[in-house]
Amino acid sequence: MGLASTLFRRTSSTGHYDSTWIQYFADEKKNHSFTVLSELKDAVWDKIQPSYLESLTTSMSNRLCQVMRKFEGPSSY
Known part of the structure; x- marks a missing residue:
């Protein structure tokens, strides 16, 4: 599994990655040589x-309300 797929999780139900993180990852990869995944994670979190x-x-409470409306009540999650 590559660094990008390990570090970045897909967002919501769209299955797309947050473009902010993808751009940041591309910039960091150009400017630095990360040898350990934890170094890249630390750089991103910083x-x-x-x-x-x-x-x-x-925004989480709004999103939860949207999910409850869609499924007409609490979900099994």
């Missing part, structure tokens, strides 16, 4: 802004 993580957390 670039994540707290506001980005906060927006993901904030």
